[in-house]
Amino acid sequence: MVRWIAIVGQLIALVVAQRVFELNLQYGLCYMAVGVSAAANLVAVFIYPENKRLTGQENFLMILFDLLQLCILLFLTGGLNNPFSILVVGPVTISASVLGVRATAILAIVAIVCVSMMVEFHLPLRTEQGFVYRVPDIFLFGTWFAITIAILFSSLYSRRVVSEMSSMSEALAATQMALAREQKLTDLGGVVAAAAHELGTPLATIKLTSAELMEELEDRPELYEDAALIREQANRCRDILQSMGRAGKDDLQVRRTPFSTLIEEAAEPHIYRGKVVHMIHGDTDHEDLPIPVVQRRPEIIHGLRNLIQNAVDFADANVWVESSWTENSLSVRILDDGRGYPAHLIGRIGEPFVRRRRNSQEKSQRPGYEGMGLGLFIAKTLLERTGAELNFANGSEPYQSDETEFARTGAVVLVNWPRTAIEGSGEAMGQNPRFTI
Numbered sequence: 001m002v003r004w005i006a007i008v009g010q011l012i013a014l015v016v017a018q019r020v021f022e023l024n025l026q027y028g029l030c031y032m033a034v035g036v037s038a039a040a041n042l043v044a045v046f047i048y049p050e051n052k053r054l055t056g057q058e059n060f061l062m063i064l065f066d067l068l069q070l071c072i073l074l075f076l077t078g079g080l081n082n083p084f085s086i087l088v089v090g091p092v093t094i095s096a097s098v099l100g101v102r103a104t105a106i107l108a109i110v111a112i113v114c115v116s117m118m119v120e121f122h123l124p125l126r127t128e129q130g131f132v133y134r135v136p137d138i139f140l141f142g143t144w145f146a147i148t149i150a151i152l153f154s155s156l157y158s159r160r161v162v163s164e165m166s167s168m169s170e171a172l173a174a175t176q177m178a179l180a181r182e183q184k185l186t187d188l189g190g191v192v193a194a195a196a197h198e199l200g201t202p203l204a205t206i207k208l209t210s211a212e213l214m215e216e217l218e219d220r221p222e223l224y225e226d227a228a229l230i231r232e233q234a235n236r237c238r239d240i241l242q243s244m245g246r247a248g249k250d251d252l253q254v255r256r257t258p259f260s261t262l263i264e265e266a267a268e269p270h271i272y273r274g275k276v277v278h279m280i281h282g283d284t285d286h287e288d289l290p291i292p293v294v295q296r297r298p299e300i301i302h303g304l305r306n307l308i309q310n311a312v313d314f315a316d317a318n319v320w321v322e323s324s325w326t327e328n329s330l331s332v333r334i335l336d337d338g339r340g341y342p343a344h345l346i347g348r349i350g351e352p353f354v355r356r357r358r359n360s361q362e363k364s365q366r367p368g369y370e371g372m373g374l375g376l377f378i379a380k381t382l383l384e385r386t387g388a389e390l391n392f393a394n395g396s397e398p399y400q401s402d403e404t405e406f407a408r409t410g411a412v413v414l415v416n417w418p419r420t421a422i423e424g425s426g427e428a429m430g431q432n433p434r435f436t437i
Helices: 002-019 027-047 056-076 083-098 101-118 137-198 200-216 221-248 259-270 298-314 360-365 374-385
Strands: 125-127 256-258 276-281 293-295 318-325 329-336 389-394 411-418
Touching: 002 027, 002 056, 027 056, 056 083, 056 101, 083 101, 083 137, 101 137, 200 221, 256 259, 259 276, 259 293, 259 298, 259 318, 298 318, 298 329, 298 374, 298 411, 374 389
Parallel strands: 276 318
Antiparallel strands: 256 293, 318 329, 329 411, 389 411
16 A cells, blocks of 8 residues: 555656646666566565465565665656655665564665665756756765654664564563462462362361261271271361461452551562562651552562562672561561662562673573563552552662671662552451461
């Protein structure tokens, strides 16, 4: 469709030049160039069905054909003296939007070479009386320079925009996958906790009945062993369900939990990974306020878990997870004693796919880690969906000396919520009681 529009525009320009301005051009060759483009489009319509997706090489060849056809038309109609010469930028910009870097680079080089050749080699624009339309050399050079700059700038700009959009789409897809996984784990934990609660009564009945049978079958050893086996397996089922229900958390069915418990759950997988994780809840300024009860949302758990994982990965020995609350807000501060965020990247933390070269120390700290910032992006995106505001900073400048044994000189993340954003509504319904036999 775009090519048909270009063909119609070229025909209109030729007709106006011939009928209105009465320019003396090689119209036969010009119409032939337009006809070749129309024929190529007709062939493409019949060869490729409408639902055909062209390969990268096929797209490259089609855009290259359009670029060369346009340059031939410009050669026949005055070269850079033709104001339509700026259209050479179009195919390169399209290539930067849909094709790879290599294909775009080739098209940009071809376009610049063709434009450079047309400075000297072109058929002049002549009137019917034989006068030649020609711009001064300084403007001709300016036109060439402007088109060259436009080709480079538009291709780089388009490529950067497309790359950023692609990275953001991939990062958002990864965020949705992480959230879906955390939601499944949360739902599974709730099912397990409910099962442990509901199966408590029949297991207690089985255990009680087997105990009575054991008393009555003391004089029949072969049957007594079967009754003892039933009791033993009932105890085993109880232990399994209790351990599974513990993973589901006691208050999953009501989806509410104390704020400190929520943070400890997020930090739990990273407590025994070789670093000391200090959990500090509340502050001295608001000791009279009770611990808030908040919604147990998968976004909060997974987001905080990613932030704590990042702190544990890059800490030297200690990580601090501090929670505090006021009458209007809740906050979590995560600190470590590592080297902190790189100074040149601290303003971009939270963006996806921030690449940088790692040194040998970082590789040993976190082997296999690519340093793309995707974990922090997922954490930031999920937490912001719950109404949180995140701030990233360093505890101190790297050239400052440590004055204490456990100096908090590494990375600092502050997560702050309004209480109305995540605080549970209504009174707590209590906890899921564990059965005992």
